[in-house]
Every structure is written in C-alpha cells, then in structure tokens.
Amino acid sequence: MRYLRSFGVFWWDFVVGDDWRVAAGVACALAATVVLVHWGVNAWWLLPAAVVLVLVDSLRRATNGRDPS
Amino acid sequence: MLAVGVTRGWRSTLGGVGTAAVVLAAFVVVLGPALALIPIDSLRLLVGALLLAFGLQWLRKAILRSSGYKPLHDEAEAFAQERELARGTSRGAGTDWYAFTVAFKGVLLEGLEVTFIVVTFGSTQGRLGLAAAAALAAVILVILGGALIRGPLERVPENSIKFVVGVLLTSFGIFWGAEGAGVTWPGSDLAIPALVAGLALVSVVASRHLRRRRIAAGLAEAHA
Numbered sequence: 001m002r003y004l005r006s007f008g009v010f011w012w013d014f015v016v017g018d019d020w021r022v023a024a025g026v027a028c029a030l031a032a033t034v035v036l037v038h039w040g041v042n043a044w045w046l047l048p049a050a051v052v053l054v055l056v057d058s059l060r061r062a063t064n065g066r067d068p069s
Numbered sequence: 070m071l072a073v074g075v076t077r078g079w080r081s082t083l084g085g086v087g088t089a090a091v092v093l094a095a096f097v098v099v100l101g102p103a104l105a106l107i108p109i110d111s112l113r114l115l116v117g118a119l120l121l122a123f124g125l126q127w128l129r130k131a132i133l134r135s136s137g138y139k140p141l142h143d144e145a146e147a148f149a150q151e152r153e154l155a156r157g158t159s160r161g162a163g164t165d166w167y168a169f170t171v172a173f174k175g176v177l178l179e180g181l182e183v184t185f186i187v188v189t190f191g192s193t194q195g196r197l198g199l200a201a202a203a204a205l206a207a208v209i210l211v212i213l214g215g216a217l218i219r220g221p222l223e224r225v226p227e228n229s230i231k232f233v234v235g236v237l238l239t240s241f242g243i244f245w246g247a248e249g250a251g252v253t254w255p256g257s258d259l260a261i262p263a264l265v266a267g268l269a270l271v272s273v274v275a276s277r278h279l280r281r282r283r284i285a286a287g288l289a290e291a292h293a
Contacts, residue, residue, distance in 0.1 A: 017129075018126070018129070022122070026122060026246075030117070033251075034114075037250055038251075042253055044255060048264060048268075052268075056271075063136075063282075
C-alpha cells in the first residue's frame with residue numbers, strides 16, 4: 001500500500017507539479033475549446049488566452065507577500 | 070552521477086547509469102508504438118494537455134528563479150552535497166549498491182522527463198526515431214561535457230535553458246491541444262512561431278515585472 005501511494009504521489013508530482021490549479025485551469029480551457037468547436041466556433045484564441053491567465057495567476061499567488069531577499 | 074562516480078568509483082555508478090538507460094529505452098520502445106494506436110486528434114489533445122502541464126511547470130519555475138523569488142539551482146552545491154553524502158556512506162565488498170542506486174535513480178528520474186518529451190513529440194509527428202536520435206545526441210553532448218571538465222556542469226546557464234524549453238513545450242502544447250480539440254489555426258503551422266514569440270514576450274515581461282517588484286519591496290523594507 002505504501003509503495004502504491006508513493007507511486008501515485010510521484011506521478012502526481014511529475015505531471016501536476018507545485019500548483020494543481022495550473023493543471024486544472026489547462027484541463028478546463030481544453031474542455032471549453034472542445035465544447036465551443038462542437039458548437040461550430042473556431043475557438044483558436046481560447047487556449048493561448050487561458051494559458052497566459054493561468055500562468056499570471058499562478059505567479060501572482062506564488063509571489064504575493066513574499067520577498068526572498 | 071559525477072559526484073558518486075568520482076567519490077565511490079565508476080564501475081557500480083556506470084552500472085546504475087546503464088540500467089536506467091535500458092529502462093528508459095524500453096519505455097520509449099513500448100510507449101511510442103502504443104501511442105501510435107490512438108487516433109491522431111485524440112493523441113494531439115492528450116499530448117497537448119500533458120505538454121501544457123509540463124511546460125507551464127518549467128516556465129513558472131524559470132520565471133520565479135529569474136525574478137529572484139526562487140533561488141537558482143546551484144549545481145556546484147548539489148555536487149558538493151552529493152559527494153559528502155557518498156563519502157559518509159559505508160561500502161561492502163563487490164558491487165557498491167549505494168553508487169548503483171543513486172546513479173540509477175538520478176538518471177531514471179531526470180531521464181523520464183526527456184523520455185516523455187521524446188515520445189510525445191515523436192509520436193505526434195510520426196517521427197519517433199528522429200526524436201530519439203536527437204535526444205541521444207544531447208545525452209552524448211552532456212556526457213562529453215562532463216567527461217571533459219570532470220566536474221559539475223555549473224557553467225551551463227540552466228535557468229535560461231529551462232526558460233526556453235518551458236516556452237517551447239507550452240507553445241507546442243497550446244498548438245497540439247487546440248488542434249486535438251478540433252480548432253483550425255489561422256496561418257496553419259505558422260501559428261507555432263507566433264505562439265512561441267507571444268509566450269516568450271509575456272514570460273520576459275512577467276519576469277522583469279516581478280524582479281522590479283521584489284527589488285522595490287526590498288528597498289521599501291530597508292527604508293522602514
């Protein structure tokens with residue numbers, strides 16, 4: 001059981017990393033693109049915009065109130 | 070690997086490196102053809118999602134490091150720490166299992182990221198052999214570099230490389246992820262350099278902004 005847990009933790013850390021919200025944001029943006037394309041909208045702009053928003057939000061949360069110097 | 074090899078001897082260290090390399094090669098051989106069985110749009114969606122998760126992790130860390138919010142990875146210090154640890158661990162007769170395990174684990178864990186990139190890029194473009202050859206060339210280059218200077222690769226601008234790789238992985242992730250979702254890109258493949266340029270610009274601006282903010286916060290604290 002311990003090995004199974006370690007195996008799961010390793011893959012979670014490998015794919016998701018430090019900020020799970022980034023992976024969740026990317027998954028939501030991809031799902032929204034699939035839905036929009038299904039409705040006939042060529043939503044090429046959605047994923048680049050979502051990536052920038054997710055990245056900026058993650059950086060903001062990582063640096064808020066922190067000063068390493 | 071260099072730290073353990075220099076301290077404990079090369080026979081068991083290279084044994085660990087070789088075993089890890091065989092495991093990674095098996096990973097490519099098994100996973101590559103398995104991915105080729107998935108329909109191309111689903112494969113691009115899956116690969117795009119994984120590249121995005123991966124690329125954004127790299128890019129986020131590289132921006133935090135370049136802006137000073139996260140300490141830069143110190144290769145020389147990591148080398149010294151690993152060497153001290155290797156010196157302090159006892160050694161039995163025959164195979165040195167400490168050296169074998171540390172080398173095996175290090176090469177396998179670091180190599181898994183590379184293997185993942187090779188398999189995803191290679192399968193999506195249907196050129197797994199070319200991707201594997203390019204990775205092998207990079208491995209040979211790093212080994213030659215390590216052998217020539219006989220020490221840690223501390224002069225390699227690691228964070229700059231991670232910054233560039235993060236931008237590239239994320240851009241390809243956006244391109245393939247959206248294509249897999251059914252999007253038609255304006256300008257077709259020309260969208261890739263546009264994505265790379267746009268994301269690089271955003272990342273550089275974010276890094277500079279965070280650096281300025283950190284310095285300003287430090288100055289304000291010093292005046293207080």
